[in-house]
Amino acid sequence: MTLYPLNAMEFQKAFPTDEACFEYLCLVKWPDGFVCPSCHGNESWKLKRRILRCKTCKKDISVTAGTIFQDLRKPLTVMFQAMWYVVCQKQGVSALGIQSILGLGSYRTAWSWLHKFRTAMVRPGRDKLSGTVEVDETLVGGSQSGKRGRGAEGKELVLVAVEDHGKKGMGRIRLKTIPNASGSSLEEAVAELVELGSIIRTDGWKGYSKLEKRGYTHLIIPHQESEPGDDPTPLVHRVASLLKRWLLGTHQGGQQFSHLHYYLDEFTFRFNRRKSTSRGLLFLRLTQQALEVKPAPIATLIAV
Numbered sequence: 001m002t003l004y005p006l007n008a009m010e011f012q013k014a015f016p017t018d019e020a021c022f023e024y025l026c027l028v029k030w031p032d033g034f035v036c037p038s039c040h041g042n043e044s045w046k047l048k049r050r051i052l053r054c055k056t057c058k059k060d061i062s063v064t065a066g067t068i069f070q071d072l073r074k075p076l077t078v079m080f081q082a083m084w085y086v087v088c089q090k091q092g093v094s095a096l097g098i099q100s101i102l103g104l105g106s107y108r109t110a111w112s113w114l115h116k117f118r119t120a121m122v123r124p125g126r127d128k129l130s131g132t133v134e135v136d137e138t139l140v141g142g143s144q145s146g147k148r149g150r151g152a153e154g155k156e157l158v159l160v161a162v163e164d165h166g167k168k169g170m171g172r173i174r175l176k177t178i179p180n181a182s183g184s185s186l187e188e189a190v191a192e193l194v195e196l197g198s199i200i201r202t203d204g205w206k207g208y209s210k211l212e213k214r215g216y217t218h219l220i221i222p223h224q225e226s227e228p229g230d231d232p233t234p235l236v237h238r239v240a241s242l243l244k245r246w247l248l249g250t251h252q253g254g255q256q257f258s259h260l261h262y263y264l265d266e267f268t269f270r271f272n273r274r275k276s277t278s279r280g281l282l283f284l285r286l287t288q289q290a291l292e293v294k295p296a297p298i299a300t301l302i303a304v
Helices: 008-014 018-029 076-088 095-102 107-120 183-193 234-251 257-272 279-290
Strands: 044-046 051-054 060-062 132-140 156-164 170-177 199-202 217-220
Touching: 008 076, 008 279, 018 076, 018 279, 076 095, 076 107, 076 279, 095 107, 107 257, 107 279, 132 234, 156 183, 156 234, 156 257, 170 183, 170 234, 170 257, 234 257
Parallel strands: 132 199, 199 217
Antiparallel strands: 044 051, 051 060, 132 156, 156 170
């Protein structure tokens, strides 16, 4: 089997049964051949219910245990179809769309699967942004009367960080919800998203004033009051505009604030792979990361 299907016809041919899906998960998990996590043996027997038994230490190993595939009640073929559909839709999909296209009887199942996929869209130990990084905040949420700006009510504050590659355009992005625009919140978020030693470009907001002490080179582009329409952080605002358009277009603005970070993870995954010409490669990346992240039971996905 090739490492990933190139199109829908190849996908259908590659994954007609649960057995084929199981073989693919084994291939993705152990691309150089089976390795026992206990004794590092290289040979195994195949048992029922997606279990392998190491020939050396005789321990049973589940390829899906400890992953988002754990305790799956639907056939693997259906889960694979959902993953393929998610990566093939360039603008993303809604839970209602997943339910309809796969004929799932429960909206709750489609909703939980989508959130499981979103948890897998964040690669464990992923690299931080580096180089010149433009940073600013944006408000996400429906229109509300009252206070505007960084302290507006009824909206969620999201920090946006974008690598500036000069003439080559924008590089990778990172998005993170933050409680407020105070210095401590902004500094902690920047430290989580951006490598030390990078150049951080911001507007003149005082919350960023101590970034130099954190180990960054801080470049301040103040607003020019004499020039209407001046924008000191244009890359961030472009990303923020695309994010809000995506939330309104694909999800009709129906995302809850308590689940917003899942949507931010999906948008980041899609944006950072926007130049990929292969849907199959995205399917492989999602499968790889789905085998690396911890299980996401629906009880942990539903906000309290």
